[in-house]
Amino acid sequence: MAPKVLVSDKLSETAVQIFRDRGIDVDFEPTLGKDKEKLLEVIGQYDGLAIRSATKVTADVLEKATNLKVIGRAGIGVDNVDIPAASQKGAIVMNTPFGNSITTAEHAIAMMFAVARQIPEADASTQAGKWEKSKFMGVELTAKTLGVIGCGNIGSIAAERGKGLKMKVIAFDPFLSQERADKLGVEKVELDELLSRADFITLHVPLTDKTKGILNAENIAKTKKGVRIINCARGGLVDEAALAEAIKSGHVAGAAFDVFEVEPATESPLFGLPNVVCTPHLGASTTEAQENVALQVAEQISDYLLTGAVTNALNMPSVTAEEAKVMGPWIKLAEHLGAFVGQMTEEPIKELNVILDGVASQMNVKALDCAVLAGLLKPTNAEINMVSAPVIAKDRGIKTATTTQDKSGVFDGYIKIVVKTANRERSIAGTVFSDGKPRFIQIKGINIDAEIGAHMLYTTNRDEPGIIGALGETMGKHGVNIANFTLGRKDAGGDAIALLYVDAPVEDSVQNALKSTGKFQNVSSLSFAI
Template sequence: MAPKVLVSDKLSETAVQIFRDRGIEVDFLPDLGKDKEKFIAEIGKYDGLAIRSATKVTADVLEAATNLKVVGRAGIGVDNVDIPAASKKGVIVMNTPFGNSITTAEHAIAMMMAVARQVPEADTSTQAGKWEKSKFMGVEVTGKTLGVIGAGNIGGIVCDRARGLKMKVIAYDPFLSEERADKMGVEKVELDELLKRADFITLHVPLTDKTRNILSAENIAKTKKGVRIINCARGGLVDEAALAEAIKSGHVAGAGFDVFEVEPAKDSPLFGLPNVVCTPHLGASTTEAQENVALQVAEQISDYLLTGAVTNALNMPSVTAEEAKVMGPWIKLAGHLGAFVGQLTDEPIEEINILFDGVASEMNLKALDCAVIAGLLKPVIPEVNMVSAPVIAADRGVKTSTTSQAKSGVFDGFIKLTVKTPTRERSIAGTVFSDGKPRFIQIKGITIDAEIGHHMLYTTNKDVPGIIGALGETMGGHGVNIANFTLGRTTSGGDAIALLYVDAPVPESVLEALRKTELFQMVAPLEFEV
């Protein structure tokens, strides 16, 4: 029997035809997703579901979706899909992460040009019958320095377009290597240098704890007087109130914003200010982009239903059902190893080497590779998945190598990750015990046996008396309960580490208290998806 797909949002007829051409039965009901009761009543008939943003795939929808195997979102955002519930039901969730890249990049360039020449204000003035030629004195972009914060997929396109405009392009991106920057024709710089030198600044990073308010009041104050700031990435990357004050004071000459901290943006400190151009999140709003993501999601869903191929999945590795039963715990371990190093690394990654030993070397190494790289990138790129991770790493010039070997120690098998940056090398190894639980077994060459928890604390120090006491006393004094405590060292008096599994996130006050003891070289909180 042919698979059956429901399209419950407005996709193009061309995308719908892709299903038909490939022998898939499809019902195109573009308004069904808005009627939850009818949607729930019908969803049980279908193997696949193609949506945009209007359809909400909630836990109760998934409960009724007794035959559903895959949900495909035409676009990148999947806030309207309950991914944990989908995973529990065995439903794959796919998106189309690269379909909007050119459109968003072009919008950023358009906003930059509009701000440079005060186009919207000049248009309003002229259409009001005024002829204020001297009022709207703009600036050329040719020869100016564009500071690009985030040189990934979209940021890389902006860099290319800006070079075509004869701009000098400098880029800040912790994952951008010097080699990749050279190929792009941009200069890689640290954030403070970008702020100091750029005539225009454009942001192209996701919103994470590390990037939230990356243009804070403090950082805006570091910018060159007369800078113009463009944000077509995510609301919350710029402190809007601080930027408004900088525009009023004359320090910032203008801004172009397509995204806001609160959307829909009914009110913003930026509204009504001179030479501020605002648009209602139009980055992906072109005919071509909407068509591209629709065609892409139709192809992805068809591929999976007909051949089992998985592309751009957010909640499933690219492995067969038989492999998944054995590999599940190892895939989780691989992600944990990557996440450990990723959370500790704040400079460009140049090389990734993954060693598979024993039983691990006999598995689907490509899937395990992807899980490691996805875990490594996720702290700075939350939307990364196992399919997109290798592409993103390659785009940043990261060299990845894989080695496999027969069983070489006491464990049936293990995975070891080594990551090189310009200044250091980090390594960590782990295995899966017979109970199916991943464990860390080596960090920095130091042998340990550490259970992995959701909230953890990692410290490095010299092997001196008082470490255990300082950790226990500080944690206990701040009401943080320790579930598991693992120590390791090279030699007596040598390098030592501690890894604590705790019941709740470690407060900043605890971190500061530990650092003030001056016993520790590093004090780092860690989070793992367990």
């Protein structure tokens, strides 16, 4: 019997035809997604579900989806899908993460033109019957310096477009390698230098703890007088109130925003200010982009239902069902190892070597590699998954290598990763015990046995008396409960480490208190998706 797919949102007829051409039984009901009761009534008939944003795939919908094997979202955002519930149900969740890149980058360039020449205000004035030619004095883009904050998939396209406009392009991205920068023809700089030099600044980074408020009052004050700021990435990257004050003072000449801290944006400190251009999150809104993601999701769902091929899955590695039973804990371990190093490394990663020993070397090597990369890169972009991670790593110029070897120690198998930057090398190893729980067994060449928790604290120090006391006293004083405590050292009096599994994230104030004791070389709060 042919697989059956429901298209419950507005996908193009061309996308729907892809299902038919490949022999899949498809029902095209573009308004059904808005009728939850009807969706609950019929969803049990289908093997696949193709959606945009209108259909809400909640836990109760999934409960009724007795045959559902795959959910495909035409677009990158999957806020309307309960991914944990889908995973528990055994349904793969796919998206199309790269289908909107060109459209979003082009919108940023369009916004840059609009704010450079005051086009919206000039249009409104002219259509009102005025002829205020002298009022709207603009600036050229040619020979100006474009500062790109975030030079990943979309940012690199914006940079290339800027170069095509004969602009000088500089980029800040801690994970942009010099090789990749050279290939793009951009100058790699630190954030402060970009702020001081750029005539136009465009942001293309995800919203994370590290990027939230990246253009706050302090950083806006560091910008070149007369700068124009474009944000078509995520609301919250720029302090809108601080930017509004900088525009009022004349320090910032203009701004163009497609995204806002609160959306839908019915009010903002930026609204009504001179030479501020605002659009309602139109970055992905072109006919071509909407068509591209629709075609992609139809192909991906068809591939999975007909051949088992998995593309752009958010909740499943590229492994068979038989492999998944054995590999699940090892996949999780690989992600944890990558996440440890990813959270500890704030400079561009040049090389990654994954060493698979014993039983780990007999598993799906590619899946384990992808899991390591996903963990490594996810601290900088929560949307990265095991499928997109290798593409993003390649774009960032990270050289990856995998070594497999026969059992070489006391464990049946282990995974070790070694990461190199321009200035240092980091390594960490782990294994899976018979209870199926991943463990860290070595950090910096120091043997340990550490249970992995959602919230952890990592410290480095010299092996000397008082370390345990300093940790226990400081954590207790700040009300941080320790669930598990692991110590390790190379030699007596030499390098030592501590890894604490705690019940809640360790706040900056606690970390600063530990640093102030003078006993620790490094204090880092870490988090893991358990």
